[in-house]
Amino acid sequence: MFSPQGPSLGELCVQALSSVERGYDLLAPKFDHTPFRTPESILGATAHALSELGPFNHGLDVCCGTGAGMLVLRSLCEGRITGVDFSAGMLGWARSAHPDATWVRADARALPFAEHFDLAVTFGALGHFLPTERPALFEGVYRALRPGGLFAFPIGAPAPLTSVSYWATLGFDLAMRVRNAVWRPPFVMYYRTGPLSAVRDDLTAAGFTATAAALTVLGRHRDGSPRYWLILARKPADQH
Known part of the structure; x- marks a missing residue:
């Protein structure tokens, strides 16, 4: 499950x-060597799907961690890219990996941006x-986006009820x-x-127009349904 460079069982227990x-903060130095980091396949599929909707100017990665999402934003955005996270440890590693980006420490439930x-x-x-807590998160992202963002x-x-993933x-x-x-x-x-249905409802309540596109490149379940969807939540261009 983990590479030799990843955290030990003892370290995971402490975390x-x-x-x-x-x-x-504790996991940050070894985070990129764990399954918790978003796989390149998901990053690539997301970037490919969004490339048909861009280009974009300024980009924001919410809960950026060590900065994996910067690879997506850099391929899509012509302007400045920014990552926000509340872990100083994760931001430190992200800043080292992507010194050209802007990094902001903040709680994603109270994002400090307005139409940028x-x-x-x-x-x-x-x-x-x-x-x-999702409404506060989505409302903050809504405020951070420009009209039409x-x-x-x-x-x-x-996962299907009969799958290992479902029970895991x-x-x-x-x-x-x-x-x-207890702790x-x-x-x-x-x-x-x-x-998916609850997430879309919360996005709609925050003001977005939300749709979902199947990321079929990432495979399907045995019943033919896609393993992943890409949520596309658009802030209306006309705010009046």
Whole structure:
């Protein structure tokens, strides 16, 4: 599961018993050597799909981590690209990898931007927000985008009930719920709290026009359904 350069079991245990912020501060030096980093296949599929909708000027990666999403923004944006995250450790590694980008430390539930970006993306971060927190996240991204701006992110489709993935994610979420019930501070990371329909409803409530495009290049489940969708949430061009 992990490369030799990745974290040890002991390190993962310490991180898992920390807060989300502290856990990622500790994980940052080895994060790119774990399965938690967004795979190149997903980054590439997202960039390819968005290339037909650009070019864009300024770009924002929300919950940027060590900066994997910068590879997508750099290929699509003609202006400045910015990453925002609340982990100082993750931002430090991102800054070293992409010194030409702008880096901002902030809570994604209270983004400090107003109508500055043409494209916003996020990768693998929705599981860190409880359903009650998604509205604040989406409303912040909405404010950060210029009229007509686009918020895009890949989201995994539900795995079939008969698949190993279904039971693995169910087991992980149950384990995290038990951990958070008996240990403080909480570590919010769930795989099954953001179904496609609920995410689209929250985006619509924030003011976006939300659609979903199948990322079929990333494969299909046995029943023929796509494994991943690309959410495309557009801020209306006319705000009046």
